[in-house]
Amino acid sequence: MTKSNSIQEILIVEDQHLMRLALVQEMQAALPLSIVHATATMTSALEQLRRVPFALVVIDPGLPDYDPRSENDRMTVIKTIVERSPTAIHIVITGSDSEKEWEACRTMGVAGYIAKNSLKPGTMSTILERISDHGYCVGIMHETSVAPEIYHTALSPREQEVLAWMMQRPAGVSRKEIYDQLGEHMSIDAASAERYYKRAKAKLLKSGQLPDSL
Amino acid sequence: MTKSNSIQEILIVEDQHLMRLALVQEMQAALPLSIVHATATMTSALEQLRRVPFALVVIDPGLPDYDPRSENDRMTVIKTIVERSPTAIHIVITGSDSEKEWEACRTMGVAGYIAKNSLKPGTMSTILERISDHGYCVGIMHETSVAPEIYHTALSPREQEVLAWMMQRPAGVSRKEIYDQLGEHMSIDAASAERYYKRAKAKLLKSGQLPDSL
DNA sequence: TCAAATAGGGACAAGGTTGTCACTTTTGCG
DNA sequence: CGCAAAAGTGACAACCTTGTCCCTATTTGA
Incomplete structure (x- = not known):
């Protein structure tokens, strides 16, 4: 049973x-x-x-x-x-x-x-x-993403993801646009995505690991 | 800098x-x-x-x-x-x-x-x-663990782990001994390991997914 | 130069995980 | 039968994550 x-x-x-x-x-x-x-x-x-x-x-x-x-x-x-x-x-x-x-x-x-x-x-x-x-x-599509990835232990998954998107931001695209994309992508507020990005940066600053693309 | x-x-x-x-x-x-x-x-x-x-x-x-x-x-x-x-x-x-x-x-x-x-x-x-x-x-040691694994979405990682250990329990070994091993392995109280096992079983019961080795 | 964008925060509620403690009910078995 | 070992529950504090809201400086650019 x-x-x-x-x-x-x-x-x-x-x-x-x-x-x-x-x-x-x-x-x-x-x-x-x-x-x-x-x-x-x-x-x-x-x-x-x-x-x-x-x-x-x-x-x-x-x-x-x-x-x-x-x-x-x-x-x-x-x-x-x-x-x-x-x-x-x-x-x-x-x-x-x-x-x-x-x-x-x-x-x-x-x-x-x-x-x-x-x-x-x-x-x-x-x-x-x-x-x-x-x-x-x-x-069988071998599209092999070119963008290298960076992972920081101190960040939560969400923060990781937001940061990853932001680091792939093409030149000429404003951060705000990325926030909007992110908001839609993970169905949350664009403002929340912004908050995540800022918290991520704050954490990295505090632990002394801010990458070149800050 | x-x-x-x-x-x-x-x-x-x-x-x-x-x-x-x-x-x-x-x-x-x-x-x-x-x-x-x-x-x-x-x-x-x-x-x-x-x-x-x-x-x-x-x-x-x-x-x-x-x-x-x-x-x-x-x-x-x-x-x-x-x-x-x-x-x-x-x-x-x-x-x-x-x-x-x-x-x-x-x-x-x-x-x-x-x-x-x-x-x-x-x-x-x-x-x-x-x-x-x-x-x-x-x-290069191909020891290939024989024991099949089961994963339940409802369980937290800890609960998963405890359950996995318990399911590999050899016949004749009391549950208590497993609790002790677990406690040492993840450096927590053996009693807490016991609690995890019980919570895991409770969750599986409630969601109607209790495996044969209950 | 004035508005928009960016940078940097504080606080909070809801929910999950972790690790404990105490208490009750069922078994096993001598 | 009776009692100890084993099994099943309830509750809880500490902590992290998620998603929000709101506030203030500084920079940028049209």
């Missing part, structure tokens, strides 16, 4: 700890009502698939005991998992993507094929939307 | 957004006084190296415009970055590690060589310690 409610169960199969954690967080942000399971090996993944009726499975084909360079091994991983969870939606997230591999995945029912270096924080909900709208979603 | 204080500047070169963010967080946790810069491309990295005197540089050799499978390209990336930051400590973090590559890295002055799937959250401080103690640190 413990299960049988309508909460979605999600499985993430990824061998790199940090990436696994990041994927979990992205999923939780995109589907706040879900329970996210995560595992690092094929055997453990199959074990989980046997026990739990997952609605969504995320697969990284580069697992231990399988050669990530062997197209054969990679497809074996994907195929095995897809076969053992026929009712689930499948998303492949890979470090080395190829058009050919996506074709192969599609024929076996995979809905999403995303390159790791095109997967940005906060994008997961868009991916899921596209899958439910068009039936599939491919993300 | 803006810089010239003793705050450490760190550069992270990694093309996968999520991994880059994760590495930033690990670094911030290990070195709370640092300023962490992060970038995704070689050109941007070289730009940063020219501007800022970094004390520590983290490199993922698999960058855009370089073939991650070509040993030659990988070493070019590493060599170029090391040469342009002679005074910094260098750590290579790679998705596909090899003993041979580590040898090559060592001869050019790289201090750390860590496989991505052996890099666990919270390990960064240990890595840095070992580097400062022994001069180098290699992490």
Whole structure:
């Protein structure tokens, strides 16, 4: 009687700890009502698939005991998992993507094929939307953001974000315009965004870490 | 006059957004006084190296415009970055590690060589310690934790952590012993750890998500 | 030169997290 | 049965984050 409610169960199969954690967080942000399971090996993944009726499975084909360079091994991983969870939606997230591999995945029912270096924080909900709208979603656009990022320990997430936007401000754009954009982007008052920027600067000043672009 | 204080500047070169963010967080946790810069491309990295005197540089050799499978390209990336930051400590973090590559890295002055799937959250401080103690640190131990993880959105980080420990409790070990371990691990009262566990269970009960191992 | 933009603050309510304390109810089991 | 160990709750202070409101100097630019 413990299960049988309508909460979605999600499985993430990824061998790199940090990436696994990041994927979990992205999923939780995109589907706040879900329970996210995560595992690092094929055997453990199959074990989980046997026990739990997952609605969504995320697969990284580069697992231990399988050669990530062997197209054969990679497809074996994907195929095995897809076969053992026929009712689930499948998303492949890979470090080395190829058009050919996506074709192969599609024929076996995979809905999403995303390159790791095109997967940005906060994008997961868009991916899921596209899958439910068009039936599939491919993300292989290597647009590689050029702007370097700076992170200060003393700042809260909001302050970080506001500062990041401000530092990317193109010449000739007033700060006020950025505040407006920010306000709209995170649906708060533009004045509040301004306040965040000022608090961020104050903190950096106090801790003696004001960057060149102050 | 803006810089010239003793705050450490760190550069992270990694093309996968999520991994880059994760590495930033690990670094911030290990070195709370640092300023962490992060970038995704070689050109941007070289730009940063020219501007800022970094004390520590983290490199993922698999960058855009370089073939991650070509040993030659990988070493070019590493060599170029090391040469342009002679005074910094260098750590290579790679998705596909090899003993041979580590040898090559060592001869050019790289201090750390860590496989991505052996890099666990919270390990960064240990890595840095070992580097400062022994001069180098290699992490290629593929111990692949077997235990599947479960993440519930409703729980706070502490509650997550306590629950994770409890779910890995070997048969025959009393909960109390786990509380003690936890208390020591996160330097709080064992009784508080107990309280966390209980609150976590209460939350899961209320939201109807109690797992099988209740 | 006068208005708009920028810089620098103080204060506050609402809500979540962390770490404690004290108290009640259920179990297990000799 | 009876009692100790284990499990389940309520409350709370300290702290941080978020989003607001309001106030005053200084700089800039049309």
